[in-house]
Amino acid sequence: MIPRYQKIVFVVLLVVSIAMGAILVRLRERAHEQLLKGEDLAPTVAPAVAPEVQATLMVANDTDGTLLSEAHSLPLPKDAEARARALLEKLLEIYAGAEAMHPVPGTARGVLQVFLLPEPESGKGKGGQLAVVNLAGAFADGHPSGILTESLTVESICGTLHANLPQIAEVRFLVDGEPRATLAGHADLTRTYLTGDLVTAGPAGGPDGGNSAGDAGKP
Amino acid sequence: MTAISQHSRLRSLCLLSAVGWVAAGMGCVGSAQAPVGQKAIGPRFVVVLDAAHGGDDGGGQVGGSVAEKTVTLALSVRLRSLLAARGFAVVTTREGNVALADDARAQIANHATFGAGSSACVSLHASQAGTGVHIFVSSLAPSAATRFLAWKTAQSAYVSRSLKLAGTINSAFEHSSAGGDGDSGDSNAGPIPATLGRASLPGVDSMTCPAVSIEVAPLRGEDRKVTTEVTDPQYQTQVVGALAAALLEWKTDSEAEPHSGAGRLP
Numbered sequence: 001m002i003p004r005y006q007k008i009v010f011v012v013l014l015v016v017s018i019a020m021g022a023i024l025v026r027l028r029e030r031a032h033e034q035l036l037k038g039e040d041l042a043p044t045v046a047p048a049v050a051p052e053v054q055a056t057l058m059v060a061n062d063t064d065g066t067l068l069s070e071a072h073s074l075p076l077p078k079d080a081e082a083r084a085r086a087l088l089e090k091l092l093e094i095y096a097g098a099e100a101m102h103p104v105p106g107t108a109r110g111v112l113q114v115f116l117l118p119e120p121e122s123g124k125g126k127g128g129q130l131a132v133v134n135l136a137g138a139f140a141d142g143h144p145s146g147i148l149t150e151s152l153t154v155e156s157i158c159g160t161l162h163a164n165l166p167q168i169a170e171v172r173f174l175v176d177g178e179p180r181a182t183l184a185g186h187a188d189l190t191r192t193y194l195t196g197d198l199v200t201a202g203p204a205g206g207p208d209g210g211n212s213a214g215d216a217g218k219p
Numbered sequence: 220m221t222a223i224s225q226h227s228r229l230r231s232l233c234l235l236s237a238v239g240w241v242a243a244g245m246g247c248v249g250s251a252q253a254p255v256g257q258k259a260i261g262p263r264f265v266v267v268l269d270a271a272h273g274g275d276d277g278g279g280q281v282g283g284s285v286a287e288k289t290v291t292l293a294l295s296v297r298l299r300s301l302l303a304a305r306g307f308a309v310v311t312t313r314e315g316n317v318a319l320a321d322d323a324r325a326q327i328a329n330h331a332t333f334g335a336g337s338s339a340c341v342s343l344h345a346s347q348a349g350t351g352v353h354i355f356v357s358s359l360a361p362s363a364a365t366r367f368l369a370w371k372t373a374q375s376a377y378v379s380r381s382l383k384l385a386g387t388i389n390s391a392f393e394h395s396s397a398g399g400d401g402d403s404g405d406s407n408a409g410p411i412p413a414t415l416g417r418a419s420l421p422g423v424d425s426m427t428c429p430a431v432s433i434e435v436a437p438l439r440g441e442d443r444k445v446t447t448e449v450t451d452p453q454y455q456t457q458v459v460g461a462l463a464a465a466l467l468e469w470k471t472d473s474e475a476e477p478h479s480g481a482g483r484l485p
Binding site: 062063064065103144145146147148149151181182184185186187188190191 | 419
């Protein structure tokens with residue numbers, strides 16, 4: 001037989017628990033609403049306007065399978081990682097254009113991050129850096145499928161990084177922070193691409209002079 | 220006595236299995252069996268046709284709504300027929316809509332070309348991007364042949380031969396025409412534009428034979444609009460005709476250089 005006072009305590013605790021649960025749910029909803037409102041608000045601190053500098057973008061052309069060097073004046077941050085990301089965002093913006101020679105559907109943010117790390121093989125590298133490019137899953141999923149188009153995207157990313165940050169000797173790719181076998185079914189994303197052997201412009205020419213960024217790549 | 224007999228039998232079994240492992244290791248990098256119905260290995264010229272994708276992996280979309288796997292299979296079947304009619308020994312990685320891992324494709328190619336006098340491995344792809352035919356050779360740096368090759372970079376020992384094969388195929392496309400070597404067509408179309416390049420492709424990088432990847436793209440006019448889709452049967456016939464002509468030339472060249480070891484370790 002359960003004493004009467006225990007029953008009362010149990011009921012009171014049950015009611016309090018339910019009330020606390022309801023309050024927590026309501027607080028969570030309010031926090032979420034505030035977060036969403038916050039995204040629409042203008043920034044309270046004005047962004048620092050970086051001076052425009054000359055940047056070289058290696059722009060791909062599907063018609064003849066080449067990379068063409070293009071000079072652009074861009075406001076680039078001083079931080080090397082942020083600068084690399086800004087350069088790649090600009091490159092992908094060109095590819096998303098209506099008249100692009102290497103059309104790739106645009107996404108809100110195709111490059112999530114670029115990390116610059118010391119080159120693993122320090123003996124060879126002489127202070128070189130390894131760039132780890134973290135692509136957005138939406139960008140990779142929406143990328144056209146094909147050896148040429150995927151290879152050109154990879155090569156133009158490697159070439160653009162090397163042209164503006166010459167210390168970058170190797171490039172690796174992640175998609176949404178995870179290793180991925182291929183970009184869209186063809187170009188191998190599991191390997192390290194070497195930027196040093198990139199032929200900057202001109203037709204692919206002969207098989208001996210391919211324009212691949214990974215001509216001497218490592219598995 | 221019985222115990223000794225059992226012991227010696229056991230030892231024989233162990234020896235046999237050990238010999239098997241060593242033979243597999245020495246034989247080739249991949250040790251997959253060729254698909255049922257395909258012929259045994261012999262000292263001859265072998266062509267391996269790899270129709271990319273298949274099964275759940277449809278590849279890209281070409282010609283509007285056709286899966287890449289369908290086009291690559293159609294090209295493979297056409298090319299196989301054309302080559303077989305010319306007396307080639309042809310091994311295909313797939314004959315239907317089946318899924319195959321990249322490693323399995325390389326294993327089939329390596330198994331089929333092991334011991335062959337000379338060989339050519341052709342991986343067939345299709346894409347809506349670009350124009351004409353894109354010929355790709357592995358972007359691995361050429362390396363000296365060794366007895367044992369690392370699986371992921373086995374192609375590096377064959378890159379020099381693969382580049383020559385790509386050059387032969389490029390030349391064939393430069394001289395191709397709709398009625399050229401194919402079995403059809405009375406079109407006035409000119410040569411198919413071909414682009415040469417280097418790319419890292421997981422399956423091809425593991426092949427121990429002169430290997431190229433052929434990506435067939437639509438033909439485009441000067442305004443970059445598509446004039447001939449990849450799915451066009453006459454276009455496919457022209458592509459296949461040029462490839463057959465190139466492989467015939469490659470075979471002739473290989474036979475003319477009996478000690479070149481076109482299909483063996485260079």
